[in-house]
Amino acid sequence: MRRGGDWKRGTVERPVGAPVFDPTDERGEETERATSASPRLSSTLLQRGKSDAADAEAICEAASRPKLRKNFVPIKSPEQQGAQMLARVRNQFIGRRTQLANSIRGYAAEFSFTAPRGLSRLQQLLIDIRDDTTVPNLAKELVEALAIELARVHDQIAKLDKKLMQLHRSNEMSRRLAAIPGVGPIGATLLSIKVVDARGFKSARNFAAWLGLTPKNHSTAGKNRLGVITRAGDGMLRTVLVAGATAVIADMRRRGSRPWSWLKDMIARKPPKLVAIALANKLARIAWKLMVSGERYRPASAVPMPTPT
Structure with a gap:
């Protein structure tokens, strides 16, 4: 008091x-x-x-x-509170955009109109509905209203992305974190916003566990049983890291670039989603090290690379 x-x-x-x-x-x-x-x-x-x-x-x-x-709420400055609000509001708009896109697809399917995945494919779907004479005018008006709302939300997300990029450019830690493969500017900005004090974690392993990127432990009677990930901590950060890890793996397969030695072995033995979680865990640990030490990302020392044959 x-x-x-x-x-x-x-x-x-x-x-x-x-x-x-x-x-x-x-x-x-x-x-x-x-x-x-x-x-x-x-x-x-x-x-x-x-x-x-x-x-x-x-x-x-x-x-x-x-x-x-370790579960105490960290002290934030008003600026940090505002930056975290920006991240949450942006995430809400993204959810709203997904909801509107799915609504348009669902209503279009009732009139036998379909489109491939991706927001960019919706434009052709809307054109097909407008030009079709069998679709009632009332249905066209309602779909058009959804399309207008979708465009408005999309523009709002673009504005918030610009604000997020401004934060990224003005934050030295965010610029260093963006050099990590799979993190990128958005992930780096979210990490710098949401992790108030990285020194509050004893190790990189604790930081990855805080993000929910470690498996649940169901061990008993001397038998170790590891289940799905805990999904603890910040779901937005975890989603961004997993998506970035998935993109890194897809890029390795598409370009045929040399994967990290441990990742190459895991890709050959494990399911793709499990490999993405493992890589996201590794990226989180690297990010924690950079936040605590103030160093820059060095690929050769961060993760061992396989020797060329």
């Missing part, structure tokens, strides 16, 4: 929607930070009932456990 213009050091529970800013007093001087904990931590430690006293006891219990401290 705040007394005499200063923050008392302590732990507070952060409700959904509450800003997590670095607190400063009215003079603009930096004050003591209060640790912000996720409500999930205290809710798992409640014994019975719900009261302020029970909540406070559970929060103190969560703050005293070292293994739970």
Whole structure:
């Protein structure tokens, strides 16, 4: 709590929607930070009932456990909060665009019109519907309304992409991360926005686990059983890394470029999706190393390359 213009050091529970800013007093001087904990931590430690006293006891219990401290909400500046909002709003518009495109395809299929995959193929589908005399005028008007909304959302995404690229060019860390194969400008910008403090992770392995790129463990009686990935952490970051890894693998197959030695062996033995997850895990570890060390990506030292034959 705040007394005499200063923050008392302590732990507070952060409700959904509450800003997590670095607190400063009215003079603009930096004050003591209060640790912000996720409500999930205290809710798992409640014994019975719900009261302020029970909540406070559970929060103190969560703050005293070292293994739970890694789940504390990191302190963000207002600029970081705004940048994260940009990433989330962009993702919402992308979901809306996909929804509109699928709606157009579904309604067109009711009149026996189909189109191949890809947003670029929808334009010809719309032209075919407009020119067909068997389609009722009402259906044409409704499809046209969906097409107008789709174009508006697409333009909005393009504007947000420009803002995202501006953030990328102005952020030195983002420019370094973009050099990693499969990460690119968008992935690098999202990493620099969403990972507030990479030093909060003890190792690259912990960072990959935080992104949900490690398998679930179902081991018992001395038998190790690894299942699907945990899908923990930020789904947007995980999706971008997996998509980038998939593109890297596809590019290797298309161009016939030399793959990394471990990746070449895995491609020959494992399913494609599993290989993409493994490569995304590797890319996340490389990104963590660059964020912590401040170094630039060096392909020869990042991942061993096979010796040419």
